[in-house]
Amino acid sequence: MSARDDLSGVLLSEEQINKIVKDLGKRISEDYQDKNLFVICVLKGSFIFAADLMRSLTIPCRMDFLAASSYGSGSKSSGNVRIIKDVAASLEGLDVLIVEDILDSGNTLSRLKKLLSERHPASLRICTMLDKPARRETPLEADYVGTVVPDEFLVGYGLDYNEYYRELPMIGILKREIYSN
Ligand code: PRP
Numbered sequence: 001m002s003a004r005d006d007l008s009g010v011l012l013s014e015e016q017i018n019k020i021v022k023d024l025g026k027r028i029s030e031d032y033q034d035k036n037l038f039v040i041c042v043l044k045g046s047f048i049f050a051a052d053l054m055r056s057l058t059i060p061c062r063m064d065f066l067a068a069s070s071y072g073s074g075s076k077s078s079g080n081v082r083i084i085k086d087v088a089a090s091l092e093g094l095d096v097l098i099v100e101d102i103l104d105s106g107n108t109l110s111r112l113k114k115l116l117s118e119r120h121p122a123s124l125r126i127c128t129m130l131d132k133p134a135r136r137e138t139p140l141e142a143d144y145v146g147t148v149v150p151d152e153f154l155v156g157y158g159l160d161y162n163e164y165y166r167e168l169p170m171i172g173i174l175k176r177e178i179y180s181n
Helices: 014-031 047-055 107-117
Strands: 007-012 037-043 062-069 082-085 095-103 123-131 144-148 171-174
Touching: 007 014, 014 047, 014 123, 014 144, 037 047, 037 107, 047 062, 047 095, 062 107, 095 107, 107 123
Parallel strands: 037 062, 037 095, 095 123, 123 144
Antiparallel strands: 007 171, 062 082
16 A cells, blocks of 8 residues: 555656756756855755755755644644744845745745744745645745646645655645545
8 A cells, every 4th residue: 555545646746846846946046146045944844845956956055944834734724823943043144045845825934934034134035846826815926936736635745644645756636535534
């Protein structure tokens, strides 16, 4: 029994993901030439994307992790964002790029953006692998979007359901019977 058996379909293959990440890395490398790029990887979902994205950069870059949770073990955003782990260093004067796996309701990222902007970075942008505009509750647009996705329950490439499926190399649609039980 493999985790892939719980998918009703594959939205993005490993190959498609690689191309998206490479293109994003190229754009970001161009835009941040001669800048002071500091990547914030928002755990846990974006750990795989951030690792791949950073390896596709051709410019110097530093990074840290920040953990925020809005979903708990369910599938719907609660609207409450808890900071579980903060970045260690001062962000003053840095060109901060928040890296997320998915922009959904926008609640997490809009709160994070507000919080981090108070720390006086030189610039503050958002890069998300997936954008699901159909679910937006707080108006927010990412500066870099890998791809826009439909309103399906997506797992893999860091995205979870009840903490499972993060390890899948593709982004798949979870079978309805798995999460509606
Ligand atoms: C997911 C995702 C984003 C957030 C996006 O994290 O990684 O951080 O939800 O949703 P929003 O736009 O509706 O706020 P989650 O809270 O599920 O934690 P995880 O990354 O540890 O899986």
